[in-house]
Amino acid sequence: MLVVEDLHAGYGPAPVLHGVALRVAPGEIVSLLGRNGSGRSTALKAVMGLVAARGAVTWQGVPLLGRAPHEIARQGVGYVPEAREVFPRLTVEQNLLLGVKPGRRPSPGQFERMYGLFPQLAARRRTPAGVLSGGEQQMLTLCRTLMGEPQLLLVDEPTEGLAPRLVAQVARCLLELQRQGVAVLLAEQKLAIALDVSQRCCVMGRGRIVFDGTPAGLRADAALRREWLEV
Ligand SMILES: Nc1ncnc2c1ncn2[C@@H]1O[C@H](COP(=O)(O)OP(=O)(O)OP(=O)(O)O)[C@@H](O)[C@H]1O
Ligand SMILES: [Mg+2]
Numbered sequence: 264m265l266v267v268e269d270l271h272a273g274y275g276p277a278p279v280l281h282g283v284a285l286r287v288a289p290g291e292i293v294s295l296l297g298r299n300g301s302g303r304s305t306a307l308k309a310v311m312g313l314v315a316a317r318g319a320v321t322w323q324g325v326p327l328l329g330r331a332p333h334e335i336a337r338q339g340v341g342y343v344p345e346a347r348e349v350f351p352r353l354t355v356e357q358n359l360l361l362g363v364k365p366g367r368r369p370s371p372g373q374f375e376r377m378y379g380l381f382p383q384l385a386a387r388r389r390t391p392a393g394v395l396s397g398g399e400q401q402m403l404t405l406c407r408t409l410m411g412e413p414q415l416l417l418v419d420e421p422t423e424g425l426a427p428r429l430v431a432q433v434a435r436c437l438l439e440l441q442r443q444g445v446a447v448l449l450a451e452q453k454l455a456i457a458l459d460v461s462q463r464c465c466v467m468g469r470g471r472i473v474f475d476g477t478p479a480g481l482r483a484d485a486a487l488r489r490e491w492l493e494v
Contacts, residue, residue, distance in 0.1 A: 264286060264287070264288050264289070264322075264323065264446070265285075265286060265287040265288075265310070265320075265321070265322050265415055265446055265448065266286050266319070266320070266321045266322075267283060267284055267285050267286070267306075267310065267318070267319070267320050268284050268318055268319040268320075269282045269283075269284060269318040269319060270282065270283040270284070270306065270309055270310075270316055270317075270318035270319075270320065271316060271317050271318055272305055272306075272308075272309040272314050272315065272316035272317075273305070273314075274305075274314065278470065279302045279305045279470055280302050280305055280306060280309065280316070280470050280471075281469065281470035281471055282318070282470070282471055283302075283306055283318075283467070283470070283471060283472055284472060285448075285465050285472055285475065287415070287446045287447070287448050288446060289414065289444045289445065289446045290441055290442075290444045290445070290446070291441065291446055291447070291462050291463065292437055292438075292441050292447040292449055292460050292461040292462055292463075293447070293448050293449065293461055293462070293463045293464070293465060294449045294450075294451045294456075294457035294460070294461040294463070294464045294465065295307075295448060295449065295450045295451065295465050295467060296451055296452075296454065296457055296464055296465065296466045296467065296481075296491075296492060297466055297467035297468060297491065297492070298468075298491070298492065298494065299452075301467040301468060301470075302467055302470055303419070303450035303451075303467055304345055304419050304450060306450070306467070307342065307417045307418075307419050307448065307450055310327065310335075310340070310417055310448070311332055311335055311340065311342040311417055312327065312328075312329075312330050312331055312332045312334070312335045313332055313342075316328060322338055322339070322340060322415055323338075323339075323414075325338055327340070336364075336411065336413075337364075339412075339413055339414035339415060340413055340414075340415045340416075340417065341408040341409065341411050341413025341415070341416045341417065342408065342416075342417045342418075342419075343404055343405050343408045343416070343417070343418040343419060343421060344404070344419055345419040345420050345423070345450075347397065347400040347401050347403075347404050348404055349392035349393070349395070349400045349403050349404060349407075350392060351391060351392055351393025351394075352391055352392075352393060353391065353392055354388065354389050354390060354391055354392065355384055355387050355388045355389070355390055355392055355395070355403060356374070356388045356389065358392050358403055358407055359374065359377060359403070359406055359407055359410050360410070361407060361410075362406070362407035362408055362409070362410030362411050363410050363411065364411050364412070369410065370412065373410060373412075374388075377406045377409065377410070380406075380432065380435065380436045380439065381402045381406060381432060381436070383399055383402070384399065384402060384403060384406065387399065397424060398424070398425050398426060398429050401421065401423075401424075401425065401429075402429070402432070402433070405418065405421055405433070405436070409436075409440075413445065414444075414445055414446065415445070415446045415447075415448070416440060416445055416446070416447045416448070417448050417450075418437070418447065418448070418449050418450070419450045420450055420451060420452055421433050421437075421449070422434075422451075422453065422456055423452065430456065434456060434459060434460050437449065437460050438460060441460075449461065454481075454488070454492060457478070457481075458478040458481065458482060459478075461478060462477070462478075463475065463476065463477060463478075464476065464477070464478055464480075464481045466481070466487070466491050466492065467491075468490075468491040473487070473490075473491055474487055474491065
């Protein structure tokens with residue numbers, strides 16, 4: 264279980280998170296929703312050790328706060344940043360290999376599982392990643408993190424800017440991870456996707472969680488959506 268309690272974080276003097284609390288269990292997808300600038304990305308970065316934070320963060324009982332990102336990754340935590348980050352001169356397959364845990368080899372069938380989820384990457388496995396489309400680079404970024412076989416996946420707006428068909432593929436991928444028992448914390452802007460794939464939705468506002476409930480609960484609460492989500 265990921266347990267986040269009283270998480271405070273920000274950039275320099277301006278705090279962004281004012282005591283965020285949330286939980287994600289193995290085999291659960293929790294969406295983190297909120298308007299632009301509400302602090303969704305900052306929350307993921309704080310869990311991953313990428314911004315200074317205080318409070319408490321534990322994963323399977325292990326405290327994460329204060330550790331370096333590579334140490335957090337070693338605890339089975341994978342992070343997919345908002346920005347696509349591929350190595351443009353390396354091929355798709357070489358990019359994927361870089362996601363494997365240091366000192367390990369890809370597990371049997373691992374490439375094929377990625378290519379099964381995203382066949383367009385299979386067709387381009389020997390192609391330099393720099394020539395892929397934006398959407399393909401986004402998938403490659405996600406798949407590279409998955410090559411590390413994370414048990415907790417922090418994923419920041421994986422469907423942003425994707426065509427509907429690719430959005431559906433990403434959704435299928437997240438559901439497959441969930442089925443395998445991975446805990447997924449999904450920072451999302453699009454309410455529809457969050458409602459579709461997650462078991463629980465957390466809405467951020469003023470640096471805190473203002474709603475933590477089921478997709479059905481969020482769907483039913485028009486006033487809450489108006490106050491914290493709609494523009
Ligand atoms: N590197 C940074 N330096 C200073 N301020 C930042 C930095 N990154 C984000 N912020 C500020 O922190 C606040 C929260 O940003 P964050 O990126 O967490 O929001 P978000 O909910 O992910 O929104 P979106 O993804 O739509 O931009 C915003 O006011 C943003 O301007
Ligand atoms: Mg963001």
